Amino acid sequence: MEPLLSLRDLSIAYDVDGGTVTAVDGATFDVPRGVIVGLVGESGCGKTTLARSLTRVLADNARITGGQAFFDGQDIMALPERQMNALRWRKIAFIPQSAMNSLDPVYTIESQLAEVLCKRGGLTRARAHVRSEELFEMVGLERGRLRDYPHQFSGGMRQRVAIALALALNPKLIVADEPVTALDVIVQRQILDQLRDLQKELSVSVIIVTHDISVVAYVCDQVVVMYAGRVAETGAMRTTLTRPAHPYTMGLRNAFPDLKSAAGVLTPIEGAPPNLMHPPPGCRFAPRCPFAQARCTDSSPPLVQVDGDHLAACHRWQEADVLRPLAALTQTWAIDIGATEMGGAKS
Amino acid sequence: MSSPVTLAKGPQAPRRGILRMVRNAFRSLHLPLDDGFAIAGLVIYAVFVLVALFAPQIATHDPTEILFTATFDLAADRRPGEDGFIMGTTSLGRDVFSQLVYGTQSALLIGITAAVMVALIGSIVGVVAGYFGGWTDTILMRLADIAFGIPFLPFVIVLAAFLEPSIWNVVIAMALILWRDTGRVIRSQVLTLRSRAYVEAARVSGSSDLKIILRHIAPNILPLSFLYGSIAIGWAILTEASISFLGFGDSSTISWGYMLQDAFASQALSKNAFYWFVPPGICIILIVSAGFFISRGYEKILFPKLGR
């Protein structure tokens, strides 16, 4: 079956005072129908820019500099604004970061839902009311609270309202930018459970943008790992997390404490992401990679197929099975930033 | 979330001593050199300051001197250019140009003194009220409320009636009343600053209140003080002009307001003597506008997001 969303070589840049920042550089991945995809990476990796670009709600100084994004067969990057507007909310919905803070405090929740349902969806007021109650029930809120104001809800409840708003017109794709980051762990878990249930019930595709691979492991079917504007690795969640092929993914795994297993040592990835105004030639992760070789700084590794739909952008992807156990050791990552190692890790 | 490192070079520390002090003094003025309007304002001020400083050299005559022509006639009502009077003379026989030039002195004197008083008093009140809170805050803000309740111009007139006519009446009145705006706004700014983590960090490090105020709070409110100060200059000059125009000013000092009053009293309009009131009028407009232009520049420094 054809994927719902197909990104091919998508590039997005910002014009800033000092020059141009290439926030997303040649992103390529697929989002099948009816799955939850996790878009994971550190700050500055381009995931939020990418997410916003899917509804084409970007900042004034942002430009799509190349590539395509096929949604249901149509390249949404090439659509004229009017047609794109017809897609927004009806086919693709976006939940921005801290959505719970973006509710208008002077209007009731009901009227904000009604605005989406009536103005965008063309429903009558009566039908909108029925639908609003439906939506509230779907996201686990009491119907009686439709008439309340945002400040009367807690943070977690407002996030559910944001999800309800996104679901209002039954879109095929929901893009949620860090939907649970600002929430307490219990509420976070409840919202993630809710998202999973909703996704199964409605067969909607969801892209969750997050920096937390634990969240990805809990709720996502597929994962796309981004680093410095590029896709480092993508594939089924289980495969990618248990048998990563890209050193960055391997390193990320080490940086997350696992509550359920014995206490270990957390290993940081030394250094910081590169300056996207003047990205280094070659692989962007090379300066921080313990397995970097000469060819890594010379040429940028292409996204290759490791196995089935598991893709990775690493020159040494074929050695992944050997590198993985090395990456699990703390000493491997204690490298000297600025020096590129030849021929493998320090041990 | 953290942003990626851009390991640019740090600022080069200038050599210690005089150079550094001058540089710091200049920096502490936070001159708004980005905005075109602000630069225009600064230039206008610079011109007026120079004129005030070199008034004796620039003016052609003594501004208060009643002048006579070579033929011992009163040199009154001369039009611009006649008899060597660049801008003509008043009906009393005084040189308009010289009055204009010397008027710069009193304008700037009042303007700057008043501005400094307003900015200083307002800032101190704002900082003390905002930082210490509690009763201090309540008392100071109620004082500000009282000041808000007093209409400014009538107050100046009443003051002028009690004290002897002098250009300093305006300064006193402004110092007593017009600090209220600055005080309020700076207090809010201090309230925001006070809750910043680095201020709390200073407290945890054991810094005294005075030290926190001087090192952490004051530098952040200075641009705001300067903004209000630069607006206050314009207000002071306008007020002085109004007072003089209404006849409550000091007639022994030549000011632009005095010139306007003189022009009115001498029926400038019916005599078609535009050269009596237009020059001082333009000067007042220029200097007040310059004050606002500069304040725009400070506003950009303080609230850069307003522009977008």
Add this chain to the structure above:
Amino acid sequence: MTAAPLVSLRNVRLHYPVGGAIAALRGKTTVVKAVDGITFDVAQGESVGLLGESGCGKTSTGRLLLKLDAPTTGTVTFDGADITTLRGADLRRFRTRAQLIFQNPFEALNPRFTIRASLSEPLENAAIPLAERHDRIVAALELVRLPEPDQFLDRHPHQLSGGQLQRIVMARALILDPVFVVADEPVSMLDVSVRAGVLNVFREVRARMGLTAIYISHDLALVRYVCERTIVMYLGRIVEDGPTEDIVREPLHPYTKALVTAVPVPDPDQSHDPLPIGRGAPDPRNPPSGCTFRDRCPQAFARCAVESPGPTRVGNRIVHCHLHAPS
């Protein structure tokens, strides 16, 4: 005989009246009970996590410990002295011995100050002689593993990354050789790959300097990485207090059970068991009577509505729950 604890809290309450003069006239002042009667000791050299969600009072407790706020009732004792009575020279001395590591490294340093100036401030306050200052600054930076300190000293915060800044914040807290440190969610604003580095430094420094530390966080996994002992808080009260490993392996209090279940892990095969907790958010203005957790507790019974549970010792832990209390 065990040594006296370094820090001691007894029945500490921090209540904020809310509602203004008109409400007070009508006799309806609501009180926010940020901290509602907590008691615990911290021994010298111990590393204790204060764990809980937002609104539980952990941050308020941290502030009370450092005399940034004063308790409404109850006592906070540091090294035998009641800190609410500290003044003048004694207070200054306290400030050199008890320090705070802030949550947001981007806000904790004055953006106009160079790093050198920020680090000098505590030294100036403690009247450390000029000649010594540079060395102490360099030593502090080396302590937090910032190599080549000279390249940082003349920089400004906006030129540095979050991880570097947080280490500097730590260096500033440690520069006067304190004995007690409160770290308020020190890594929550940092990128994940950077957190590990900062946490490792924290662990190392604590061990090296023998610091007594309180680590405030809502993240159980991080608390477990850093603290031997954990105090779980809910709505201003302590619900469980004991060795971290034990609490994680076998949580006793229903709230702790829910917390442990709720934490996601990087394991694709983790369980998706339903959370053993009711919906609803804790409201510090309107807590339920008796046990404040009872409206969300799956195991609540009659006694819970009537009586607030006191501390019960279970093994090497203390639990505040009627389920474990002697009847």
